[in-house]
Structure formats: C-alpha cells, structure tokens
Amino acid sequence: MRATNRLSAKSVTSLAPGKYNDGAGLWLHKRDDGGGQWVLRVTVHGRRREMGLGSIADVSLKSAREAAEKWRDLARRDLDPIKERAKAKRAAHGNLQTLKDIAQDAFESRKAELKGDGLAGQWFSPLQLHILPKLGALPVSEIDQKEIRNTLAPIWHSKAETARKALNRLSICLKHAAALGLDVDLQATDKARALLGKSRHKATNIPAMPWQEVPAFYASLSDGSVTHLALRLLILTGVRSAPLRFLHEDQIDDDVWTIPAEAMKGRKDATVDFRVPLSAEAMAVIAEARRQARGGFLFPSVKRGVISDMTMAMLMTRAGHKARPHGFRSSLRDWLAEATDAPHEVAETILGHAVGGAVERAYRRTDYLEQRRALLARWAKHVTGGTGAIFSIVLKEGAA
Structure with missing residues (x-):
C-alpha cells in the first residue's frame, strides 16, 4: 500500500x-x-x-x-x-442564471443576424416589455408553463401579435440556455401556448388612405421639415418606414436608391440589395432633405439618431387622419391595381415583395427597374396633382 x-x-x-x-x-x-x-x-x-x-x-x-x-x-x-x-x-x-442574463446573452449572439444589429429594439422589446418584468429575475431552471401562462395571459387576446412575438423570443432564450448546458424545459413555451388557448384577437389591417385622397395630403406636407419630407418620400417610393428613416446619402447613386439586403423585411432573397428608382419629384425631395442631413442620414431626429415612425404617425393623427404611414404602401398598390394595368410581378416588386417560388426567383434575372421607374414617375405625377389615368406597362423578355 x-x-x-x-x-x-x-x-x-x-x-x-x-x-x-x-x-x-x-x-x-x-x-x-x-x-x-x-x-x-x-x-x-x-x-x-x-x-x-x-x-x-x-x-x-x-x-x-x-x-x-x-x-x-x-x-x-x-x-x-x-x-x-x-x-x-x-x-x-x-x-443562478436568471432569464434576464440569458435573454441578454441570446440577444447579443443574434445581433449580427438582425437589422441594424438589433439597435431598433424590435427583437428584444417584446421580452423587455412583457416577459422580463415578471420572469427576468427567475433562474431559467425554474421557468415552467404556468409561469409563462400567468405572464402572458393579460395580453394574450388583447395584444395577440405582441404576445406571440414575446412567446417566440422566450422560446429562443430557453434554447439558448439549453445550448449553454443549463437545465431548462424546452417544451415550456409549447405547454404555455396550450394553456393559453387560441387567441380571440382578429388581425386588422393598418389603416390606409384611399389613393384618390393622397394628392391632397401630399400637398399639405409643404413646410420643408424633416417629418414632411420623410412622409413625402415615403409616399413617392412605396418603401417601408425603417429603410426610409435610415436612408443614408451613400445609398443614393444618381436616380437609384439601393436599400441594403439586411434592411429589407420579409425578403426571402435577403442577400440581394433592393433598387428603388427615384422619380424627378423624389429627387427634389432628397435634394431638400440633404440640407438638413446629419451624419449622412437624410432624416435625423431633433436630438440624436433618425426620425421615428411614431413621429410621422403622430403628424397624421394630429391632422385628423386615421391612416398610418405604412398604409401608403396599400394606397400605392391599390392605385397600381385600379389605375394602371401593371403586371402583377412588377406591382409586387415595387413594394419589395418576393414574387414567385425559389426556383422561379433563381432564374429571374431582372428586378423590373425600368418598368418600375415608369410606374413610379406616373405615381409621382398623380400625388402631385397630375392625372391618374390608366396607362400600360409592357413586359419585354429579359428586360432589366
């Protein structure tokens, strides 16, 4: 021994x-x-x-x-x-690991995948507003379906989409915790969904202004302020609010605005930048906005960063309109359907929608830039008080 x-x-x-x-x-x-x-x-x-x-x-x-x-x-x-x-x-x-710690770590690890590194807060905010105040201090090993059900029940029917996002984000956090080797119940969110039941909330469309009323509203945006100019360009281009609010001078080359792929919401071909043809009216708005640019951003806020979507929405509310800035995309789409015979694929591409299946998109070599340019020029003529008469767009094979 x-x-x-x-x-x-x-x-x-x-x-x-x-x-x-x-x-x-x-x-x-x-x-x-x-x-x-x-x-x-x-x-x-x-x-x-x-x-x-x-x-x-x-x-x-x-x-x-x-x-x-x-x-x-x-x-x-x-x-x-x-x-x-x-x-x-x-x-x-x-x-000892709390959900708050895990949520922050999960967010940090996903920033590179998120638009603008997640700075807009859209990924983290459902957790921050509706999950972490009640569950953030709990160890992840103690979070079960009952805790989740009790947390989301107050908004499950009244704010269904927000609750759904919060639940999905929480599921990601639990998977992140499991990947770290922590003892968590990966089925907790599914069990909570079963306990919460089917939501009674019915989705409603974002209020949109009839395309016939857009010219009068456009004419009211005449004081040259950042908010007025931003709304004008939003109407003229049909883009979403976020890419417009973060528009940087470097994205504009002559009369084409190129939106980076990562800024395009809902695009399946997320590796492809999106080109927006700029009408003469849009170029005039941009020229005026450049005089108030800060740090290269055409639509800066008063204090720091860029103008918020809420700022534009509040302007419309104070003017007595129920419509919202995002609704101008619907106004444009209705005008395309009712006042032109624009082909479906061109009209959808104007709004930045992916058209067709994956194979079809892989073989398509055009983004219909010139056809979209003609349509948006006519749209600009309409919103500035010109004619909205029907005209034809003819697709040419291989046109780009």
Missing part, C-alpha cells in the same frame, strides 16, 4: 520551492515566493490527469486530503474528476 500523509501542516509552509508528494497522488507544488498549489494526480482510462485543488493560502492540508479522496473515488469509478467538477460547476451556475 502506498504511503500517505507524508506532509505535515508545519512543513507545508516551511518547505523550499519544489514538488512534494503527500501520497496517493496528492502533491504540493511550492513556488519561489513561498506560495504553493495542491495538485491531485489520478489515472482515468489509462491516462494520467492532474487536477488543481487550490492554493495553500486558501486550502489547508486537511481540506486538500479530503478533496483528494473525494475526486479519487470518482476516478476509481472510471469518471474523469476534472470533467465531473466542471459539470458540477455548470449545474450550480445554471441554477
């Missing part, structure tokens, strides 16, 4: 620098500065492992021997003590 307990408490502090065997694989490594480290040597599956047990300043000889026996027992059962200790630490740490 190997000799054990070779060292004494007194010798631990008085020994010269070097390596000293206490027996049964427990070693003391003394340093030149008088400090030292306890190290346990064990053999697992025929491979020697060295495991640190702490410094002599923190761990006494007695405690080192007790710890060594604990880990030797695992080695005798063919378990790697280093891996088992790491696993125990992860489990202990996991019980």
Whole structure:
C-alpha cells in the first residue's frame, strides 16, 4: 500500500520551492515566493490527469486530503474528476442564471443576424416589455408553463401579435440556455401556448388612405421639415418606414436608391440589395432633405439618431387622419391595381415583395427597374396633382 500523509501542516509552509508528494497522488507544488498549489494526480482510462485543488493560502492540508479522496473515488469509478467538477460547476451556475442574463446573452449572439444589429429594439422589446418584468429575475431552471401562462395571459387576446412575438423570443432564450448546458424545459413555451388557448384577437389591417385622397395630403406636407419630407418620400417610393428613416446619402447613386439586403423585411432573397428608382419629384425631395442631413442620414431626429415612425404617425393623427404611414404602401398598390394595368410581378416588386417560388426567383434575372421607374414617375405625377389615368406597362423578355 502506498504511503500517505507524508506532509505535515508545519512543513507545508516551511518547505523550499519544489514538488512534494503527500501520497496517493496528492502533491504540493511550492513556488519561489513561498506560495504553493495542491495538485491531485489520478489515472482515468489509462491516462494520467492532474487536477488543481487550490492554493495553500486558501486550502489547508486537511481540506486538500479530503478533496483528494473525494475526486479519487470518482476516478476509481472510471469518471474523469476534472470533467465531473466542471459539470458540477455548470449545474450550480445554471441554477443562478436568471432569464434576464440569458435573454441578454441570446440577444447579443443574434445581433449580427438582425437589422441594424438589433439597435431598433424590435427583437428584444417584446421580452423587455412583457416577459422580463415578471420572469427576468427567475433562474431559467425554474421557468415552467404556468409561469409563462400567468405572464402572458393579460395580453394574450388583447395584444395577440405582441404576445406571440414575446412567446417566440422566450422560446429562443430557453434554447439558448439549453445550448449553454443549463437545465431548462424546452417544451415550456409549447405547454404555455396550450394553456393559453387560441387567441380571440382578429388581425386588422393598418389603416390606409384611399389613393384618390393622397394628392391632397401630399400637398399639405409643404413646410420643408424633416417629418414632411420623410412622409413625402415615403409616399413617392412605396418603401417601408425603417429603410426610409435610415436612408443614408451613400445609398443614393444618381436616380437609384439601393436599400441594403439586411434592411429589407420579409425578403426571402435577403442577400440581394433592393433598387428603388427615384422619380424627378423624389429627387427634389432628397435634394431638400440633404440640407438638413446629419451624419449622412437624410432624416435625423431633433436630438440624436433618425426620425421615428411614431413621429410621422403622430403628424397624421394630429391632422385628423386615421391612416398610418405604412398604409401608403396599400394606397400605392391599390392605385397600381385600379389605375394602371401593371403586371402583377412588377406591382409586387415595387413594394419589395418576393414574387414567385425559389426556383422561379433563381432564374429571374431582372428586378423590373425600368418598368418600375415608369410606374413610379406616373405615381409621382398623380400625388402631385397630375392625372391618374390608366396607362400600360409592357413586359419585354429579359428586360432589366
């Protein structure tokens, strides 16, 4: 039997620098500065492992021997003590990991996939507003379907889409926690959905202004302010609010505005930039906006950053309109359907919609730029008080 307990408490502090065997694989490594480290040597599956047990300043000889026996027992059962200790630490740490910590880590890891690195807050805000205030301080291991049900029940029917997004984001957070090795119930969100039941909320379309009324509204946007100019360009181009609000001078080349692929919502071909042809009226609006640009952004807010969608919406509300800025896309689409015979694929492309299946899009080599230019020029003529008469767009094979 190997000799054990070779060292004494007194010798631990008085020994010269070097390596000293206490027996049964427990070693003391003394340093030149008088400090030292306890190290346990064990053999697992025929491979020697060295495991640190702490410094002599923190761990006494007695405690080192007790710890060594604990880990030797695992080695005798063919378990790697280093891996088992790491696993125990992860489990202990996991019980202390709150949902708030996990949610923030999940958000950080996904920023590169999100529009503008997630700075607009659309990914994180459902969690921040509706989940974290009630569940954020809980360890993720304690979150179950009942906790989730009780959290989302107040908005499940009244704010169905928001609740759905919050639940989906929470599901992502739980999967993120599981990937970190934490003990979570990955089915909790599905169970909560079953407990909450089917939502009674009926989706409603965003209020839109009839295309016949757009010219009068456009004419009212005449004071040259950032908000008026932004709404004018929004109407003229038919783009969504976010790309317009973050419009940067670098995106404009002559009479074409190129929206980066990552800024295009809902595009399946998200690696392709989207070109917007600019009418003469749109170019005039841009020229005026450039005089108020800040940091290259054409529509800056008063304090910092860019104008918000709420700013434009509030202007319309104060003017007595129920329609919202996003609704001008519907106004344009209705005009295309009722006042032109624009082909479906051209009309949809104007709005930045992906048209056709994946195979069809892969073989299509045109974005109908010139056809869209003609239509948007006529739309500009309509909204500035000109005619909205029907005209024809003829598709040419291979036109670009």
